[in-house]
Amino acid sequence: DSGVTQTPKHLITATGQRVTLRCSPRSGDLSVYWYQQSLDQGLQFLIQYYNGEERAKGNILERFSAQQFPDLHSELNLSSLELGDSALYFCASSVSWITEAFFGQGTRLTVV
Amino acid sequence: DQQVKQNSPSLSVQEGRISILNCDYTNSMFDYFLWYKKYPAEGPTFLISISSIKDKNEDGRFTVFLNKSAKHLSLHIVPSQPGDSAVYFCAASFGNEKLTFGTGTRLTIIP
Numbered sequence: 001d002s003g004v005t006q007t008p009k010h011l012i013t014a015t016g017q018r019v020t021l022r023c024s025p026r027s028g029d030l031s032v033y034w035y036q037q038s039l040d041q042g043l044q045f046l047i048q049y050y051n052g053e054e055r056a057k058g059n060i061l062e063r064f065s066a067q068q069f070p071d072l073h074s075e076l077n078l079s080s081l082e083l084g085d086s087a088l089y090f091c092a093s094s095v096s097w098i099t100e101a102f103f104g105q106g107t108r109l110t111v112v
Numbered sequence: 113d114q115q116v117k118q119n120s121p122s123l124s125v126q127e128g129r130i131s132i133l134n135c136d137y138t139n140s141m142f143d144y145f146l147w148y149k150k151y152p153a154e155g156p157t158f159l160i161s162i163s164s165i166k167d168k169n170e171d172g173r174f175t176v177f178l179n180k181s182a183k184h185l186s187l188h189i190v191p192s193q194p195g196d197s198a199v200y201f202c203a204a205s206f207g208n209e210k211l212t213f214g215t216g217t218r219l220t221i222i223p
Contacts, residue, residue, distance in 0.1 A: 002155060033210070042116070042201060042213035043156070056210055090155055097208040099144055103155030 003027070004093050004104035012110045018079040021107045025072055025093030031055070032074040033098060034066055037088040037106075048098070049074055081111045115139045116204050118214035126222050131189040133217050135202035138183065142204035146211070147176060147187045150199045159200075160187070189219075197221045 003026035013019055025032050034046040036059075045058035049068035060066075063081075068074045078085060088108050094101035117136045125131045133147075143164040148156035162169040162176045162185070169176050175188045189196055199218050203211040 002157065004155070035213075040121075040215065042114075042118075042215040043203075043211075045210040045212070048210065058210060092155075098211050099146060099161065099205050099208055101211075103148075103157070105153065105155050 002102040002104060004091060004102050006089075006091050006104035006107050008107060009105065010108050010110075012112060013081060015081055015083060015111055017081050017111075018077065019081065019109065021076040021078070021089050021091075021109070023074045023076070023091030023093070023104060025074070025091075026102055029093035029095055029102075030072065031094045031096055031098070031101070032068055032072070033092040033094075033101060034060075034074070034076050035090040035092065035103075037090065038084075038086075043090060046076070050096075078109070083111050085109065086111045114215075115142075116202060116212050116214040118200075118202060118217050120217050121215070122218040122220070124220045124222055125192045127194060128191045131187075131192045131196065131219055131221070133187040133189075133200050133202075133219065135185045135187075135214050136183060137185075137204050139204070139206070139212075140183065141206045142212075143207065144205045145176070145178060145185050146203045146205070147174075148201045148203060148213075150201065150216070156201055192219075192221045194221050194223055 005024040035043040046060040048056040092101040146161040
């Protein structure tokens, strides 16, 4: 158990819909990172928050957005979903550096 | 543009033998490299890392080698055990910023 909690574990939704993925970081961790893993792909960095503020942005689509709340949990919002958005979405947290991050179990999103 | 590449999607090794997983990178600015292990239905877990100022790092059965001139790193597992069966990702970082991952190698240890 990494201490990073992601909910839900699985999500099936239709194209055009909007979903919210939630991440609770390890106690004391200020940084939260979101990654997407599509079929046969490596993990692609989406976005990082540090203590409530966006710190770095990767290959995140405009249809996707994220935020980190005062209690440090984070949510990733995916809207106007397309079939190609089906993937595993991982959240990771660390005190500060990504090289010390722990990953959650992931949320498997299936868009039908 | 795949800056970190794992060209072998899968590898099968006999139990007790050495497993060698390879990774190549293109960005010479990377200064820290990590290996993660991932079991089904779990997130990646950190295995071992190496800074670009070193060429070898050992932790028990796991050794990572870095060849900067070739932009190549490898993970050696000796001896391989059934519990080592998993997907292994290499990742690289520059200045402790975001990790760039390879596509993974599925290692199967044959009893």
